[in-house]
Amino acid sequence: MSNKAAQWWELPVPAVFPQTYLRIAQERGIPAQIILEQARLPLDYARTPGDLTMAQMERLILAVWDVTGNNGLGLDVGWQLPPTAFGNFGYALLCSATMADAIQLCHRYWHLVAPGTALSLRSEGAWFVIEISIPSILEPRFHQLFLEVTFTSLCHGFQLLTGTSVNELDVWFDFAEPEYADRARQRLGTVRYGKANNRVRFPTHLLDTQLGMHNPMALKFAIEQCDRESALSHAQSNKLEAVVRERMVFSVNGYPGLETISRQLNMTSRTLRRRLEQEGTCFKTLLGDAKRRDAVRMLDDHDLEIQKVAGMLGYRDPANFTRAFRQWTGQSPSEYRRTRRSG
Template sequence: MGDSDEWRRWFVPGVVPLTVLDIAAERGLSPATLLARANVTVPPSELFEAGLTLGQQADLVEVVAEALGDPRLGFEIGWRLPPTALGSVGYAILSSATVTEALELLQRFWHLVGRATSITLDTAGETGSVTLDVRVPMDAEGTALIKEITLVSMVRGVRGLAPGAEEALEVWFDFPEPPQGAWVRERLGRVRWDMPACQLRFPTALLDTKLPMSNPVGLRAAVAWCEREERLRGMADGRVTARVQSDLQPGPEGYPSLDQMARRLGMAPRTLRRHLGKEGTRYSDLLEAARRRDALRLLDNRALTAQEVAEMLGYRDAANFTRAFRRWTGQTPSQYRAATAEGDDPG
């Protein structure tokens, strides 16, 4: 197995495959048989403690999807993975004081529960977002399934944290609307497909919502457990990506360079590069994601021209910004604005 297949060895918490198998068992399928078809030798009784590798999980989901033939599987899995299913990370989220703190903790410890993907939190402006990117090589069907599971899980989590927030949430998928689109809208509300990014979008006024189960002592304990889990799994440097994502904001001179970011974090550039490499990413990838994140947010502000947005992102030439935006989203800035203007009523 080459370096390109390293992702297949990444750890997946046992609650995820058990959730998939529970859905299959409810529909009359044998978990043991499905595991055997996926060449997984871990018995169902040991899955919770042992977990699976990401490669095993991908194979198991493929087997279950083929056996069920249900295009709604991804949404069903995601709905069954609220914060209570996320172990110490979920406990930290539930113990947080506000939605802001919960989302920041989710980004900080995301690598413990969703390593196949990366998330970028943006809370500037009137509309905030969590942008989702898939980090592993999958075909279009597998990539869409991962995005469905993850975003639906986030929606379930935010609804649980802030009851009544469902009216304010909007979900974006960057692939065509599937046959079950109407069914999904009935359950999630405002959902849009064929968008330039996969995002959970929300009014930033929601961020100050006080959480009903906030517990400072419980939060400190949960964070300590998350950090212990990082060490046990050899991921003690897992917070570096989240810290870089948080600090990658444009200033008067544009975004910080790798050397500037390393100084902010108190490490040598080579050390920062090595930490990011261990987490499966590069500074250039994070910078590209930050530019896309900020481009989408700034273009949502209709008072700004595309030229002004380009300059705020460090592009001296608006044409270069347009080319970059098309590479990120498949659209020009003007096409993006036209599409989002049409989407005020996602139904």
């Protein structure tokens, strides 16, 4: 196992996730002790819950699947995780002025609820797209449940915040269509399986939706608390490089710059640059890695023209994008697409 993979499996999972899985198992008639024993977790965990590592969470999820069966397990767990389930993070979303503000906060603090994954935002014509990338090292069942829980929670929260119906949502999954796909469509709207990436999209005009619980003072407090939680999680991280990589995600405004990430980490840009150098890397390298990651992901979506991908990634001249992509992969973007099609 690579060092990065080992680090990922040690990431903390907020306690709300294992608690919800155990609650769903109990609703299906399985006592928590049976699940905990099969997952090789302390039998008193249900009475004294706390964060688990990602490795422990995988064992717990697969134990619930093995004992209760799937039957839409991810849908049931995700539906019980509306914004109110996520403490200060969820409170900040609820108190936002508009849906656009809530989504930007979700992007800013995503690492608090889904560490080790990347959330990117972008507009595509009349659609606004929220895309999630997760490590390729996951066991297929864990991969599927992870995505189902995440998107069900997102879609449920979207409906609660905007008051709109599921008909406004279009969800993509990269795994095969399950037997309970009709249940997924009842809860999530249009759901497509076997796609190249994992995303939810909705009409762009809904970004202007005014949220009924907007409260500026409560929002300020919630953001302050999220910042404290974020600073604590960063302080506990062994390497700053991993933290910056986590923040280096694509949004409607492109990638965050050095000043933006420095401000988010409560340090000067000079300090951030110096500490990255001490770890043997630099901000430019991490930005290049992020662009390479997202270029490959976007090119797997054949609905996006190569010129559009280049522009979204900040390349005004498509020839510069082609040159960079060839340096990254040894192929031009069009050659990469042909190889993927023939494979």
